[in-house]
Amino acid sequence: MPEHTVLTTQDIVINVLIFLLASFLGLELIRHVSRLLHTPLMSLTNAISSVSVVAALIVLSNPKNDFIMWLAVIAVALAMSNVISGFMITERILLMFKRRGGGERE
Amino acid sequence: MSGEVLIQSLYVLAAVLFILSLKGMSEVRTARWGNWAGSAGMLVAIVATLLAYHVERYDLLIGAVIVGAIIGVPIALKLPMTAVPQRTAMSHAFGSLAVALVGTAKYYQLYPDIDRFTMAVLASEMILGYLTFTGSCIAFAKLQELISGKPLIYPGRNFVSVLMLGIAVALGLALVIDSSQSALLPLMIIFALLFGFLLVMGIGGADMPTVIAILNSYAGLSAAALGFVLNNKLLIVAGTLDGSSGFILAMLMCKAMNRSFTNVLFGGVGAPVAKAGAGAGEARTVVAYSPEDVAAILDGARLVMIVPGYGMAAAQAQHAVKELEDVLEARGVSIRYAIHPVAGRMPGHMNVLLAEAQVSYDKLLEMDEANLLFPECDVAIVVGANDITNPAARTKPDSPLYGMPILDVDKARTVVFIKRSLAAGFAGVDNELFYLPHTMMVFGDAKQVVTEIVNALKK
Numbered sequence: 001m002p003e004h005t006v007l008t009t010q011d012i013v014i015n016v017l018i019f020l021l022a023s024f025l026g027l028e029l030i031r032h033v034s035r036l037l038h039t040p041l042m043s044l045t046n047a048i049s050s051v052s053v054v055a056a057l058i059v060l061s062n063p064k065n066d067f068i069m070w071l072a073v074i075a076v077a078l079a080m081s082n083v084i085s086g087f088m089i090t091e092r093i094l095l096m097f098k099r100r101g102g103g104e105r106e
Numbered sequence: 107m108s109g110e111v112l113i114q115s116l117y118v119l120a121a122v123l124f125i126l127s128l129k130g131m132s133e134v135r136t137a138r139w140g141n142w143a144g145s146a147g148m149l150v151a152i153v154a155t156l157l158a159y160h161v162e163r164y165d166l167l168i169g170a171v172i173v174g175a176i177i178g179v180p181i182a183l184k185l186p187m188t189a190v191p192q193r194t195a196m197s198h199a200f201g202s203l204a205v206a207l208v209g210t211a212k213y214y215q216l217y218p219d220i221d222r223f224t225m226a227v228l229a230s231e232m233i234l235g236y237l238t239f240t241g242s243c244i245a246f247a248k249l250q251e252l253i254s255g256k257p258l259i260y261p262g263r264n265f266v267s268v269l270m271l272g273i274a275v276a277l278g279l280a281l282v283i284d285s286s287q288s289a290l291l292p293l294m295i296i297f298a299l300l301f302g303f304l305l306v307m308g309i310g311g312a313d314m315p316t317v318i319a320i321l322n323s324y325a326g327l328s329a330a331a332l333g334f335v336l337n338n339k340l341l342i343v344a345g346t347l348d349g350s351s352g353f354i355l356a357m358l359m360c361k362a363m364n365r366s367f368t369n370v371l372f373g374g375v376g377a378p379v380a381k382a383g384a385g386a387g388e389a390r391t392v393v394a395y396s397p398e399d400v401a402a403i404l405d406g407a408r409l410v411m412i413v414p415g416y417g418m419a420a421a422q423a424q425h426a427v428k429e430l431e432d433v434l435e436a437r438g439v440s441i442r443y444a445i446h447p448v449a450g451r452m453p454g455h456m457n458v459l460l461a462e463a464q465v466s467y468d469k470l471l472e473m474d475e476a477n478l479l480f481p482e483c484d485v486a487i488v489v490g491a492n493d494i495t496n497p498a499a500r501t502k503p504d505s506p507l508y509g510m511p512i513l514d515v516d517k518a519r520t521v522v523f524i525k526r527s528l529a530a531g532f533a534g535v536d537n538e539l540f541y542l543p544h545t546m547m548v549f550g551d552a553k554q555v556v557t558e559i560v561n562a563l564k565k
Contacts, residue, residue, distance in 0.1 A: 007221070007223065007224060007337055014339075015337065015339065015342055018339050018343065019330060019334075019342050019346055022330075022342065022343045022346035022347060023349075025125065026128075026347040026349070026350030027350045027354060029125070029128040029129055030350055030354040031354060032132045033128070033131045033132055034131070034132060035445075035447070035454065035457075035472055036454065036467055036470060037131050037134065037454060038453035038454030038457075039452060039454035039455055039457065040141075040458070041128075041131050041351060041453075041454070042318070042319075042351070042352075042355070042452065042454075043190075043197070044127065044128075044131065044140070044141060044144055045128070045322065045326065045347065045348040046194065046198065046325070046348070047144060047145075047148070048127065048144050048147070048148070048344050048348060049201060049325060049326045049344055049349075050148075050200075050201050050204070050329075051120070051124075051147075051151050051329070051340060051344040051345075052201070052204055052332060053152065053204070054155045054338065054340065054341060055205070055336055055338060055341055056207075056208050057152070057155045057156065057161060057167070058155065058159050058336060058338070059211045059212060060161050060166075060167065061160055061161045061162075062159075062215075063211075063215070064214065064215050065214075067214065068214050068215050069163065069166070071207045071208070071211035071214075072207075072208065072211050073163075073167075073169075074204075074207055075203075075207040076167060076171065076174070076204075077170040077171070077174045077177075078200040078201070079174070079200070079201065079204040080170065080173075080174030080175065081174035081175070081178035081200060082174075082178070082197050082201050082204070083148055083174075083178075084174060084178035084179060085177075085178035085179065085182040086197060087144065087145045087148070088178070088182035088183070089181075089185065089193065090144075091138065091141055092182065092183075093187070093190070093458055093461070094138045094141060095138070096187075096458070096461040096462050096464075097134050097137070097467050099134075099466050099467055099468050100466040
């Protein structure tokens, strides 16, 4: 895949549009998250935003020198620890949320 | 070219999975499904990237993943639920540092000619990333009680903090004008780090729910900014979702305290304040009751509301509270829990602790629901909460708490207030509730007192 070093105006406009749409969507989605789940929500979004590991991988595919390479390697380790523990903790917390006595009815 | 179409399609798939993941969190029933959708999205994103970009040093990559797993897995498996806020602060620190380091790497990779738009985004991404890193480290240290939770207050501290940020931004602007001035970059990073450090040092322990949410938002936004630099749309979407999540949570926390962002960040609330002359004159007395007295009152009750706060977490009293629920329910007493949005040290903290103690989640009431029910309550038991129950928020315009939405605990027929001592709450304000004729103060460690009430009831 070609490396885009210089962004065209069109790229920038499209990216800004995506940013705005994602903001509106995000605000809408989060507004509807159950208040019970705000803590697991935070660990989940944390894990999701650690998709920045992808950025570290891209830099690692073409490092100009060792310094750049090591920055990317450290970033991979940090982001992966978030990804792994983020999804695992969310699962652990969600498993604790149970409705007891009243059965499974809503 | 078809390869690129495949990669881009996989990125779209990952983005859709992330969105569905958050959608799943709208209900407890679908939440676990949402978490799995998120994990699947992450896997797709990583696989797609490895297919598209050829990483030469797979040994380093695998090493980094192993190190990440060694740090992440034990935390995920062993972390006690009371420590979730600390872990969240730490993950914000990790996430934002990762993003900031990639931004730094990208600067050196593109150096010396970086177009102005890219440099502007890079500079803001790095400033945001590095300040979130130190800010989150301090939040972690405060929550873990490695350092005092009291805000660090000194004359002109806001001026000093903003000056740090101002210098960092000025250096960033200088880089936008001439990106080849690489000597400015480390300076910009240092000032951003200093700003994050000073900012959170000035914020008190009980404001942590808001601070964590704000740092959450910053960490997400810096990831989105990195997406702009790399022209990676998946990163923009995921970072923005995280950013808006943190933003909404921070808004909710501020609303629940009737304060603004600026007031939380720069207000220094929670500093020891000199006692105002007004209340000092009138010596008011408080009658201390024993756990046995409380058991006697609970014996005839029909509806009991439990109001948990940070003190319950600090004393690890959630399991004792659940035992109290079981004993009372066995006698036909209805139990509900009233959860204030800012109770605890992060959004939703109390819900998680009570879920851990196996309290059924349909007994956890939000503030509005709970307030409708208080007038019908025979007993309200306050366990480790204080300011969020202070009626002064409704009645005393001169109180720092005035205007803050509170749980109307005072409307219950009897109020049982379990507290370590008569010390004022976090806001440094005396609680009116202590002196009401229908309030029973019980002094002692929350866990011990609740256990003693349970034992007295069992007799």
